[in-house]
Amino acid sequence: MTDSYDxxxxxxxxxxxKPDPLxxxxxxxxxxxxxxTGSSKNSQDWSFIVVTxxxxxxxxxxxxxxxxxxxxxxxxxxxxxxxxNLFDIGRAAQNIMLAAKTVGVASCPxxxxxxxxxxxFLGAPDEVETRYAVALGYPTAGTPPxxxxxxxxxxxxxxYEHY
Ligand SMILES: Cc1cc2nc3c(=O)[nH]c(=O)nc-3n(C[C@H](O)[C@H](O)[C@H](O)COP(=O)(O)O)c2cc1C
Numbered sequence: 001m002t003d004s005y006d007x008x009x010x011x012x013x014x015x016x017x018k019p020d021p022l023x024x025x026x027x028x029x030x031x032x033x034x035x036x037t038g039s040s041k042n043s044q045d046w047s048f049i050v051v052t053x054x055x056x057x058x059x060x061x062x063x064x065x066x067x068x069x070x071x072x073x074x075x076x077x078x079x080x081x082x083x084x085n086l087f088d089i090g091r092a093a094q095n096i097m098l099a100a101k102t103v104g105v106a107s108c109p110x111x112x113x114x115x116x117x118x119x120x121f122l123g124a125p126d127e128v129e130t131r132y133a134v135a136l137g138y139p140t141a142g143t144p145p146x147x148x149x150x151x152x153x154x155x156x157x158x159x160y161e162h163y
Contacts, residue, residue, distance in 0.1 A: 007101055012149075014106035015068040017137020021052070022073045026103045030136065033099030034076070037092040045084030046092055049077040049122055049130075059133070062118035068108040072135035075110070077122060080129040089132060096134045106139040 052074045060066035069075045078089045100107045112118040115131040
């Protein structure tokens, strides 16, 4: 299999990071991958807010499992703009994670369980939604894999022609 296939199937949520800030090149490459994500009717009803430094602690208050935000070098909040849909937001999140891994940056998807509070924290207008984010940082040596791990067997999730 190709390196890119390996990249896809071996992508894992990483929750611990080195404290080092992301380089401008790496962050820029990750944001470019987000921007080039395909969307329904190419609507691109999204925007991306990069949160760093002290503001990470404040952002982390708005979800229940947000330690990866606290540990991150930067967290990108995916903003679903008015008219946008979560399928597109999910695709952008996956592109962020894959691009991050390509440039050597680990990542973890994050739910902001109180998106309205997150939205106010970010100074975003009422009509947008800020429910998901991706925490990013350089991996520590021997960063442990996800506390969940594994996948359901193919025969339980893949069907042909009928349910
Ligand atoms: C929509 C979504 C929301 C998630 N929210 C969180 C979260 O709030 N906190 C967290 O630590 N992980 C979160 N995760 C990461 C999942 O727990 C992780 O993707 C899953 O356990 C599989 O991990 P693995 O790919 O490392 O095996 C989220 C993942 C997705 C897709």
